[in-house]
Amino acid sequence: MSSAPPPVTNKAPIVPQHPVVSQTGLPGAFMVELLIFNGAPFKDHWAYWL
Numbered sequence: 001m002s003s004a005p006p007p008v009t010n011k012a013p014i015v016p017q018h019p020v021v022s023q024t025g026l027p028g029a030f031m032v033e034l035l036i037f038n039g040a041p042f043k044d045h046w047a048y049w050l
Helices: none
Strands: 031-037 043-049
Touching: none
Parallel strands: none
Antiparallel strands: 031 043
């Protein structure tokens, strides 16, 4: 009895999706923003509703 290896599947790696962030938060929530200037012609920007 010979054991054959499983078939090879060529799937692309799963790319994580960015979370959906609404333009308006829930009542009573406030937005925390993080701006980082890294010397590039643009600023890195993160914003979270808390």
